[in-house]
Amino acid sequence: MYVTPPMQSTSQAAAKPAWLIIGPGFAALIGLFLLTAIYQFGGRSAIQLDLGLSRQSLLLSGVVAYLVALLLALPLGLLLGGRYPTAVSVPAICLMLLGVLAVAFTPNGFLLSVGRVLGGLGAGAVIGGTVALIRGLRAGRGVAAGVAAGLGVLSLVIAPFLGELVSDVLNFRVVYLAAAVAVFFALVAASVTGIVTLVSAKPPVPQMPYGMPYPPQNPSPYSPEGPPSV
Template sequence: MNPPGYPQPDRPPVVRPLWSLAGPALGAMVAAGLLTAPIGPLGSAITRDLGLSTTAMTVTVVVPYVVATAALVVPGYLLGRRWPTATGVPALVLLLLGSVLSAFAPGAGLMGVGRVVDGLGAGIVVGVALALSSQLGRWCSRARLVLGLALGVALLLGPVVSGVIAQAASWRPAFLLGVPVAAVALIGTIASGIAMLVGRASRPSPPASPAMTTLLPGETQLGGPAR
């Protein structure tokens, strides 16, 4: 840290490799699909099998996920800018755990818990993906465009794919559909984090340059005669 009166050096912007976005972006797509999945046949199947009214299904399945996701997008973004791997890995674990809890919920209570856990992981991983898309240097604008399109497609496909599965089998496998995808995203996030850590450790340190300072009144150079 420079003393008062001396110019502070500018901190260079963080630039991450393009492939570091892959894992969190895949997790964000799962999160977007889970957001819209209860719309249509899946919601009707849950209402019928758990003996819920339409209002109770909305309060149990839709609202907890939406609230939890919205509450953690910004914290996920802020933390993901500095610690994308340490933030993204727990988020994807929560996404996996919430999906499993929702799929095997015997009643409305555990279903609500599963959707809250799902939403917590979803909000964080979406924030991490958005943060990484802004740290890719010259790829930023294109990465944001592709990420936005991918999330839009996931939102549209969520009710379609889950509805087909709910009609063909049951609503429970529909929640499990995103589990293997989220697992791949988790593995990718861990692998990219390790690769970035190794690359940072093997990067040679820049040579130290002599400090160029301007003497303040009354100061003398070290080792020089005082006048």
């Protein structure tokens, strides 16, 4: 009698290669860096002086707009980033790139707000997608989560100091141009790992450890075994 072979569990079938974290993970760190890089500890920041903004305007258009957009897109990354990592991360990183370039070349506070909203939406999606991919790892989940959390906190902490230093020495636009280059490399990494995963994926071969896929049929009257018994 034919017995149906055991099927793979849903968690095993849904597991993704660990290298898919590289692109969105790098973009997530840049997104966290950009969240606090705009902050200035004392006095008026370079971006305030260049664009003629008040501290309240910079807070609303530069920090609040980015944070709200990030929180809005975060659930999307958490829900879909683990199942469709490349389809989520690549458009999200493209949004980040557009947002960073908009801030780098902004002539006024309005375009600053637009750029920060775009960047926040992309950052929220890649952060959520990175968390979803780490949760779906078969092995090393705790180590990956610890490393990602540590690097994320480090990005948030050093961003104001580094952003202020570069802005005072050169220009605030240099900070976002450098961030745009980093986002571009994250986009390349996410695209390449997605293509490699797609090419290397093989259709599952059904295993039949318990015998033939179909039960044997009765022999025909003309077979060597003779006619069936009556």
